[in-house]
Amino acid sequence: MTRPDAPPGAVRQGSLREWNLAVVLGRIAAADRPPSRAELAAGTGLTRATVSAVVEDLLAGRLVAEAEPTPRTGAGRPSRGLVLATDGPAGLGLEVNVDYLAACVVDLAGRVRHHTVHRADLRPLSPAEALARLADLAAHARADASRAGLTLAGAALAVPGLVDDAGLVRLAPNLGWRDVPVPALLGGKAPLTAHVDGIAPLVVDNEANLAALGELHAGPAGRPSFLHISGEVGIGAGIVLDGALFRGARGWSGEIGHIPIRPDGPPCRCGGRGCLETYTGQEAILAAAGLAGADLPADTATTRLAELAGAGDPAALRALAGAGTALGVAVAGVVNLLDLDTVVLGGGYAPLAPWLRPPVLTEISRRVLTAAWSPVVVRPAALGAAAAAVGGAGSVVRRILARPGGWLARPG
Amino acid sequence: MTRPDAPPGAVRQGSLREWNLAVVLGRIAAADRPPSRAELAAGTGLTRATVSAVVEDLLAGRLVAEAEPTPRTGAGRPSRGLVLATDGPAGLGLEVNVDYLAACVVDLAGRVRHHTVHRADLRPLSPAEALARLADLAAHARADASRAGLTLAGAALAVPGLVDDAGLVRLAPNLGWRDVPVPALLGGKAPLTAHVDGIAPLVVDNEANLAALGELHAGPAGRPSFLHISGEVGIGAGIVLDGALFRGARGWSGEIGHIPIRPDGPPCRCGGRGCLETYTGQEAILAAAGLAGADLPADTATTRLAELAGAGDPAALRALAGAGTALGVAVAGVVNLLDLDTVVLGGGYAPLAPWLRPPVLTEISRRVLTAAWSPVVVRPAALGAAAAAVGGAGSVVRRILARPGGWLARPG
DNA sequence: CGCTATTTGTTCAGTGGTTGAATTATTTGG
DNA sequence: CCAAATAATTCAACCACTGAACAAATAGCG
Numbered sequence: 001m002t003r004p005d006a007p008p009g010a011v012r013q014g015s016l017r018e019w020n021l022a023v024v025l026g027r028i029a030a031a032d033r034p035p036s037r038a039e040l041a042a043g044t045g046l047t048r049a050t051v052s053a054v055v056e057d058l059l060a061g062r063l064v065a066e067a068e069p070t071p072r073t074g075a076g077r078p079s080r081g082l083v084l085a086t087d088g089p090a091g092l093g094l095e096v097n098v099d100y101l102a103a104c105v106v107d108l109a110g111r112v113r114h115h116t117v118h119r120a121d122l123r124p125l126s127p128a129e130a131l132a133r134l135a136d137l138a139a140h141a142r143a144d145a146s147r148a149g150l151t152l153a154g155a156a157l158a159v160p161g162l163v164d165d166a167g168l169v170r171l172a173p174n175l176g177w178r179d180v181p182v183p184a185l186l187g188g189k190a191p192l193t194a195h196v197d198g199i200a201p202l203v204v205d206n207e208a209n210l211a212a213l214g215e216l217h218a219g220p221a222g223r224p225s226f227l228h229i230s231g232e233v234g235i236g237a238g239i240v241l242d243g244a245l246f247r248g249a250r251g252w253s254g255e256i257g258h259i260p261i262r263p264d265g266p267p268c269r270c271g272g273r274g275c276l277e278t279y280t281g282q283e284a285i286l287a288a289a290g291l292a293g294a295d296l297p298a299d300t301a302t303t304r305l306a307e308l309a310g311a312g313d314p315a316a317l318r319a320l321a322g323a324g325t326a327l328g329v330a331v332a333g334v335v336n337l338l339d340l341d342t343v344v345l346g347g348g349y350a351p352l353a354p355w356l357r358p359p360v361l362t363e364i365s366r367r368v369l370t371a372a373w374s375p376v377v378v379r380p381a382a383l384g385a386a387a388a389a390v391g392g393a394g395s396v397v398r399r400i401l402a403r404p405g406g407w408l409a410r411p412g
Numbered sequence: 413m414t415r416p417d418a419p420p421g422a423v424r425q426g427s428l429r430e431w432n433l434a435v436v437l438g439r440i441a442a443a444d445r446p447p448s449r450a451e452l453a454a455g456t457g458l459t460r461a462t463v464s465a466v467v468e469d470l471l472a473g474r475l476v477a478e479a480e481p482t483p484r485t486g487a488g489r490p491s492r493g494l495v496l497a498t499d500g501p502a503g504l505g506l507e508v509n510v511d512y513l514a515a516c517v518v519d520l521a522g523r524v525r526h527h528t529v530h531r532a533d534l535r536p537l538s539p540a541e542a543l544a545r546l547a548d549l550a551a552h553a554r555a556d557a558s559r560a561g562l563t564l565a566g567a568a569l570a571v572p573g574l575v576d577d578a579g580l581v582r583l584a585p586n587l588g589w590r591d592v593p594v595p596a597l598l599g600g601k602a603p604l605t606a607h608v609d610g611i612a613p614l615v616v617d618n619e620a621n622l623a624a625l626g627e628l629h630a631g632p633a634g635r636p637s638f639l640h641i642s643g644e645v646g647i648g649a650g651i652v653l654d655g656a657l658f659r660g661a662r663g664w665s666g667e668i669g670h671i672p673i674r675p676d677g678p679p680c681r682c683g684g685r686g687c688l689e690t691y692t693g694q695e696a697i698l699a700a701a702g703l704a705g706a707d708l709p710a711d712t713a714t715t716r717l718a719e720l721a722g723a724g725d726p727a728a729l730r731a732l733a734g735a736g737t738a739l740g741v742a743v744a745g746v747v748n749l750l751d752l753d754t755v756v757l758g759g760g761y762a763p764l765a766p767w768l769r770p771p772v773l774t775e776i777s778r779r780v781l782t783a784a785w786s787p788v789v790v791r792p793a794a795l796g797a798a799a800a801a802v803g804g805a806g807s808v809v810r811r812i813l814a815r816p817g818g819w820l821a822r823p824g
Numbered sequence: 825c826g827c828t829a830t831t832t833g834t835t836c837a838g839t840g841g842t843t844g845a846a847t848t849a850t851t852t853g854g
Numbered sequence: 855c856c857a858a859a860t861a862a863t864t865c866a867a868c869c870a871c872t873g874a875a876c877a878a879a880t881a882g883c884g
Contacts (some may be wrong), residue, residue, distance in 0.1 A: 011431045016428055016840085017840080017842095037861075046842080050842055052862060074851090074852075074859085075860065076858085077862075080861080241658060248751025249753040250753070252751045252782050254749065258781055259744075263737075332671075332684075337649070337665065337666065337667065337746060338658070338665050340661055366683060367684035370664050370667075374662060424843090425869060425870080432871090448833090450833075458872095460833065461872070462872075486880090486881075487831065487880065488879075488881080489832040489833075
């Protein structure tokens with residue numbers, strides 16, 4: 001059942017050590033309390049001698065550190081717990097969205113060590129201007145990280161749109177961007193991050209994908225499968241299957257907004273009819289709640305809607321119930337198809353979760369065959385607003401954890 | 413982008429060789445013409461010395477053989493091409509379905525070396541009786557394989573229903589089975605297959621899953637993503653993502669039949685309303701075509717429907733157009749969500765593909781955002797009726813190819 | 825026919841990394 | 855203060871890969 005796929009590449013001599021570095025580091029990262037070398041040996045099946053040698057490399061490379069000795073536990077020589085270093089490599093997470101910019105730094109242990117959000121309507125700005133502002137935030141984050149002894153090993157930028165492999169933003173409708181070569185505009189002058197073999201200096205990715213990754217790493221260890229729905233102007237989803245983000249054949253998975261709800265429903269700007277977005281998109285919900293004309297920034301309008309619903313406003317409640325039912329119909333189909341056990345309401349849906357959750361659950365229990373056996377969890381996202389930036393930064397450090405060889409081999 | 417997941421297990425000394433055995437074997441399996449040791453060395457990055465040593469192990473273990481020397485090619489010592497052995501391990505594939513039993517043997521190279529189909533209405537029989545008959549087919553297949561010099565290394569049984577990890581058939585509605593302990597009933601007396609470390613002697617799996625695996629292995633090499641739809645009485649789907657079958661959080665993925673098409677459509681036996689199955693299930697299509705009362709076996713009825721449609725019968729054509737449109741609506745949602753590039757019409761849909769394909773394509777082009785960029789292929793299944801048995805047998809040999817160590821370490 | 829160029833496959837000393845057992849280090853308990 | 859217990863390190867042995875030299879087998883050419 002595990003890894004039925006053919007091995008991708010050959011294994012050369014040194015790969016052995018590289019692999020075991022990753023194994024031991026992964027165990028340290030996944031442990032709930034600092035493990036000793038002996039426990040690592042027992043857990044991995046390696047000998048204590050090997051674990052000692054591996055750990056020595058990791059200590060020298062500032063990837064792990066020895067924890068403070070614990071008070072006392074039993075007889076024998078006390079163990080020295082190992083923890084992920086908090087003064088080694090870190091990831092830089094960036095986000096451009098319609099009404100804010102964000103930058104954050106996440107260390108190896110997954111802790112957010114720096115976080116700045118710059119609120120502003122980005123739509124009037126050109127991509128170059130917006131990215132120049134973002135570069136300022138990034139420089140500030142970099143300086144802050146440096147003061148804390150952290151080295152930025154890579155960066156990930158979240159964009160609300162379709163991105164290709166080279167970091168070209170094909171289309172970000174709500175920003176009004178089209179074919180924007182982000183890496184050239186952002187990293188133009190000096191490189192943002194230190195060069196680390198195997199880590200891309202800047203990855204540009206869809207906001208929904210990175211937010212889903214953030215949710216993945218914020219949650220418990222394991223290999224969960226869930227759907228993370230980002231309800232913004234458009235509705236995007238990040239799909240995590242067996243603990244890995246699934247990007248699709250061309251990297252464009254997650255277009256849940258255009259799942260048909262009623263084949264002959266209202267026309268959608270995608271050309272189809274009755275797509276989910278026409279029922280549950282931000283504009284549709286606000287219009288149904290009577291907030292259409294207000295022309296507030298998206299963020300404010302959602303907050304307003306939540307306030308109205310909390311106060312019992314009938315139009316707001318009706319709008320949210322209708323949206324939740326449509327969302328539930330779509331989600332039920334997805335859960336039936338993929339057998340997911342968790343659905344996360346993120347982005348603009350997170351603050352509306354108290355009102356969206358019940359109708360979604362109703363549709364799931366009505367339509368999902370296996371819901372009776374084992375229930376489906378529907379919950380708001382654990383990470384807050386700028387989840388995508390945190391998720392992006394986290395994806396950088398996760399890659400270092402998965403392949404520490406590149407970091408250890410660096411000149412510095 | 414490759415393997416961002418943490419390494420699952422530690423790497424001990426001997427794993428190195430084991431891994432390289434799999435790498436070299438995988439290259440031999442994927443090559444379009446028998447590769448030489450030198451070509452393998454160049455392709456894998458290993459030294460010729462290492463490849464020679466690895467190949468020696470594979471030859472000794474009857475996993476590969478040296479091909480007949482080719483006429484002539486150029487200067488230098490002639491190379492000795494390597495091919496997968498056709499007298500080594502093989503997989504046994506079995507299938508229980510509503511109106512037939514099947515058994516087949518597939519060798520390492522993926523060739524079907526034995527295939528028996530026993531047509532009979534299985535519904536009147538008890539599970540024990542049906543499985544006793546299947547055991548006869550299996551014994552015959554085993555004897556035939558033995559005569560050909562093949563050793564059965566494992567078996568896979570396809571069942572049209574929900575199966576749990578232990579091989580217990582929770583529910584197979586069309587067979588009328590519930591909580592049937594298949595392994596105990598089938599393998600009761602003597603083991604079907606030789607014991608091979610790392611290969612389960614008998615895997616019981618959903619028919620749609622194994623049929624999708626068959627389609628995966630019958631297709632070109634690579635890591636494709638596609639949806640394989642088995643249209644029988646119920647509609648199941650096998651989901652292949654990045655070249656691997658996706659089973660879902662609990663192993664129950666693929667319930668495409670209960671994707672909502674119209675939230676307020678006709679009631680479905682699942683308890684929901686307007687599920688795909690109520691539009692495109694075999695019963696629904698036959699009823700719409702006016703073949704409902706005939707009470708033919710499912711297989712015959714489908715053939716009849718294809719004949720009528722081929723002769724231009726208006727009711728049949730109308731029924732198929734309607735079914736295809738509903739199917740297309742569901743498929744469009746799936747393709748939007750998962751960014752698949754291929755949809756395979758299998759099972760009972762394969763013979764109906766000429767009529768189902770056009771409306772499905774219409775809905776996709778109308779509703780899938782990225783269809784304009786890069787088209788979605790909709791095609792009938794390459795494997796015929798008993799695709800699931802072949803797929804199951806193939807999954808056994810694929811596992812040997814992926815982890816040859818277990819086979820090589822066997823006592824015999 | 826014999827020689828050279830060329831490519832394949834094997835042999836062998838060398839090396840990196842793991843193994844297993846012995847050894848050292850550090851604490852608790854009597 | 856010593857024995858028991860557990861943690862971590864040291865070291866010779868071993869396994870698998872590396873690199874280079876070597877043997878094998880063929881085509882081309884005079």
